[in-house]
Amino acid sequence: MNEIKHLIDGFKQFQLDYQSDVDGKFSKLSQYGAHSKILIIACCDSRVDPAIITHAETGDLMVIRNMANIVPPFQQDSAYQETQAAIQFAVCYLNIEQIIVMGHSRCGGVRSLLTRLMDRVDAEQALDKWTALLEPTAKQVLTDMPHDSLDEQSCCCSRRSIICSLDRLKAYPWVKDKLKYGKMTLHGWYFNLANGQLENYNSEQQQFETLY
Numbered sequence: 001m002n003e004i005k006h007l008i009d010g011f012k013q014f015q016l017d018y019q020s021d022v023d024g025k026f027s028k029l030s031q032y033g034a035h036s037k038i039l040i041i042a043c044c045d046s047r048v049d050p051a052i053i054t055h056a057e058t059g060d061l062m063v064i065r066n067m068a069n070i071v072p073p074f075q076q077d078s079a080y081q082e083t084q085a086a087i088q089f090a091v092c093y094l095n096i097e098q099i100i101v102m103g104h105s106r107c108g109g110v111r112s113l114l115t116r117l118m119d120r121v122d123a124e125q126a127l128d129k130w131t132a133l134l135e136p137t138a139k140q141v142l143t144d145m146p147h148d149s150l151d152e153q154s155c156c157c158s159r160r161s162i163i164c165s166l167d168r169l170k171a172y173p174w175v176k177d178k179l180k181y182g183k184m185t186l187h188g189w190y191f192n193l194a195n196g197q198l199e200n201y202n203s204e205q206q207q208f209e210t211l212y
């Protein structure tokens with residue numbers, strides 16, 4: 001119960017800010033809706049909340065969070081419509097101009113996928129079926145670095161999965177159109193929990209570089 005009380009106390013503080021609304025920010029958001037120009041697709045891991053990490057304010061970001069920040073391949077009849085629907089809303093209705101796919105180190109979802117593949121177990125449960133969307137990437141990591149530790153394999157797989165998700169995004173019809181006319185930019189970020197650094201994927205150099 002203490003955890004819930006902590007949340008309610010936090011909300012009380014937020015409500016004070018909301019009701020005082022010094023610069024009219026909340027009333028504008030309430031009246032005119034959100035005008036976020038950035039969509040972040042992040043993992044649901046409690047340590048990597050995009051709004052907390054970037055010190056964003058209410059209304060700044062549209063956020064999609066799922067296990068291991070995966071963008072599924074675009075398919076009209078895909079079983080994974082939730083992420084697709086949110087991306088469509090962001091691009092077609094909010095006219096989002098930037099999409100960031102943000103992965104992170106020590107990702108439980110990526111780790112569970114690698115472990116399952118090493119144990120040669122079929123994907124039967126929901127978690128395994130979802131992370132199986134990264135299976136080709138994970139299998140390539142295990143082939144490329146068979147003697148590295150699971151931590152190192154996981155970090156590599158997380159970085160490569162960001163690139164995979166960016167490639168998939170480029171095939172989403174609405175994203176494709178905006179990219180074609182220069183109305184959208186895609187970014188790949190990797191948050192390293194071990195050293196607190198944020199890396200950005202440089203697509204020309206094909207490598208991650210420390211942003212900060």
Ligand SMILES: [Zn+2]
Nearest residue numbers: 043045107108
């Ligand atoms: Zn994760």
